[in-house]
Amino acid sequence: MNEKEIMTVNEAVLEMRYSGIPEEDIEEILEICKKKGLTPQNLDAELEQKGFDKVFEFEYDASESWFESGVSAQASKPTTKQAPEKGKKANGKTTTSDY
Secondary structure, X not given: OOOOOOXXXXXXXXXXXXXOOOHHHHHHHHHHHXXXXXXXXXXXXXXXXXXXXXXXXXXXXXXXXXXXXXXXXXXXXXXXXXXXXXXXXXXXXXXXXXX
């Protein structure tokens, strides 16, 4: 297989339709990419030139490395602290105002 993966026209059309790209833009992008090569890189470059987000290639930054190390239970808990219940101070002691 080549270094750059070649896609079929149907695959490219389906991916762009699924991503909400208008039909007229899909047609224009396909015409250009048929000449350049129907690769994910070329398709995404044309999408970006038209102001769309990439559809075929994804770039992940370092902050998304959680997927490789596994999701910790901490990630599912809310990060905001809740206020203490009525009648209790933050340290857990009961206040005298409720007596």
